[in-house]
Amino acid sequence: MTDRRMLKKNFVTAARDPFRVAQVLRIPPIAPTKGTPPPTSNPETLEIGGTDWGPVLTAWLDAYQAAEAGHAVLAYDSQAKLHAHFNKLLDSSEGNLMIPALQSVCRSTHHIAVAADQEATSQDHAKLHNAVTLLQESFSRTINDRKEYHPEAPLSEEGSKKAGVLAIVNELFAIYFRLNTLRLCRNLLRPVETRKLHEQGSMGHLVTYRYYVGRLYLFEDQYQEAEDHLEFAFTMCHKKAVHNKKAILRYLVPVKIFRGRLPSPQLLARYGLEEFVSIVDSIRKGDLRTFNNALIEYQHRFIR
Numbered sequence: 001m002t003d004r005r006m007l008k009k010n011f012v013t014a015a016r017d018p019f020r021v022a023q024v025l026r027i028p029p030i031a032p033t034k035g036t037p038p039p040t041s042n043p044e045t046l047e048i049g050g051t052d053w054g055p056v057l058t059a060w061l062d063a064y065q066a067a068e069a070g071h072a073v074l075a076y077d078s079q080a081k082l083h084a085h086f087n088k089l090l091d092s093s094e095g096n097l098m099i100p101a102l103q104s105v106c107r108s109t110h111h112i113a114v115a116a117d118q119e120a121t122s123q124d125h126a127k128l129h130n131a132v133t134l135l136q137e138s139f140s141r142t143i144n145d146r147k148e149y150h151p152e153a154p155l156s157e158e159g160s161k162k163a164g165v166l167a168i169v170n171e172l173f174a175i176y177f178r179l180n181t182l183r184l185c186r187n188l189l190r191p192v193e194t195r196k197l198h199e200q201g202s203m204g205h206l207v208t209y210r211y212y213v214g215r216l217y218l219f220e221d222q223y224q225e226a227e228d229h230l231e232f233a234f235t236m237c238h239k240k241a242v243h244n245k246k247a248i249l250r251y252l253v254p255v256k257i258f259r260g261r262l263p264s265p266q267l268l269a270r271y272g273l274e275e276f277v278s279i280v281d282s283i284r285k286g287d288l289r290t291f292n293n294a295l296i297e298y299q300h301r302f303i304r
Contacts, residue, residue, distance in 0.1 A: 001038065001068045004061055008044070011057055015048050018155060022100035027063050027079060027108040030115045031070035038065035038074075051092070055085040067112070076109075076116035076127050083109045083134040090141050095157035099164040102142075106135055110171045114178070125179055132175055139168045143191050151200035165197050166205040173212035185216050207233045207244075215251055227255045246271040250301075257283070275301045 014020035041061045046053040059082035066075035086105050090098050113131035120127070145161035153159055169188050176184050192198050198209055214229030230252040237245050253263050253276050262280050267273075278294035281287075 001035070001065055004041070004065065007061055007064055008057065011060065012046060015046070015053060018097045018100050022104045025060065025082075025101050025104040025108070027060075027067050027075065027112060030067050030072045030075060030112070030119075034070035036069065037071055038062070038069050051089060053089070056082055056089065059085060063108075063112070072112065072115035072119040073127070076112045076131075079109055079112045080130060080134060083138075087134070087137050087141060090138070090161070095147075095155070096145075096159035096161050096163045097155050097157060099142075099155060099161065102138060102164050103167045106138055106168050106171050109134055110175060113175075128175060128179060132172065132179075135168055135172050135175070139165065139172065139188070142168060143195070143197075149195075149197070149200075162195070162197060163201075165192060166201045166209055170205060170208040170212065173209075173216075177212065177215065182216060182219055185212070189213070189216075203236055204238075207237050210236075211248055214248075218251055218255060223255055223259055227252070227259065230255060242271070246273065249273060 011021075011024055014024040041058045044054045044057040044061070046057045059078045062078035063075050063082055066072075066078060083105050086098075086102065090102055109131045113127040116122075116127040117125050142161040142164045147158070147160040147162075149160040149162035151163075155163070169192055172188060173185060176182055198206070198213075210229045211233040214226045214233060217223075217226035217229060230248055234245060234248045234252055237248060239245075249263075249267075249271055250273070253268075253273065256263060257276075257280070262283060263273075263276065265277070265280075268276050268280065275294075275298035278290055278297075282290035282294060
């Protein structure tokens with residue numbers, strides 16, 4: 001387990017740099033084997049630029065060491081405190097210098113919540129529902145910033161917090177799909193698209209956004225819209241991100257098949273989509289028996 005004094009030193013050193021503190025705030029993956037639960041920190045004091053970072057530092061130390069010790073529930077409880085304190089810091093901060101750190105906090109809250117529910121064998125996903133509340137608060141604080149957003153502008157004390165909206169929305173989309181509460185996605189789409197925030201920003205965030213929106217349209221049986229969004233996501237996804245491209249194709253291929261456009265055998269082979277090979281081949285041959293057999297064989301992949 002990393003020495004607490006060393007962790008604190010790293011945090012204090014990085015805290016004045018928005019990009020370095022974003023890296024430091026990332027909580028490591030939950031260790032696969034449990035060790036001795038770490039002791040709870042005494043309240044830390046840390047003031048930067050007149051802002052009290054003490055509660056964030058205290059919660060971060062506890063979350064970090066709990067994760068290293070393999071205690072997901074303990075890690076999440078501390079991460080939730082960290083996130084709540086960070087939302088308050090964000091609210092009182094000028095400009096958008098804290099956006100990279102906010103994105104790290106949101107990502108960690110999401111992933112640790114999933115691990116905590118698994119550790120607790122929670123059927124009601126209590127931690128993940130709690131994470132939704134924290135991320136929704138972060139979303140509210142960024143989307144309602146009155147400053148005009150300029151996507152190409154560097155982070156500054158004059159910048160808009162809307163720069164962080166799309167990353168938070170993508171984390172919430174992922175959680176809503178996991179919880180099967182897709183109706184809540186519409187609560188994010190309206191304010192984002194009204195402000196046209198889905199048309200600007202980093203390509204990584206845009207690709208992820210279009211992927212989830214495409215899946216949402218597919219769920220709603222709006223196949224043209226689903227294909228448009230998923231096609232964008234697949235085309236603009238980095239060519240080396242093979243895993244992500246495959247994830248997109250798992251939804252894009254069925255849409256194209258439904259709309260009468262069959263994928264090539266080369267495409268299916270390149271991305272290891274063997275579940276579609278027999279289906280596509282049987283459609284080309286008009287072989288209903290093979291088609292039905294393929295659906296039965298791979299139903300564990302098609303029904304999720």
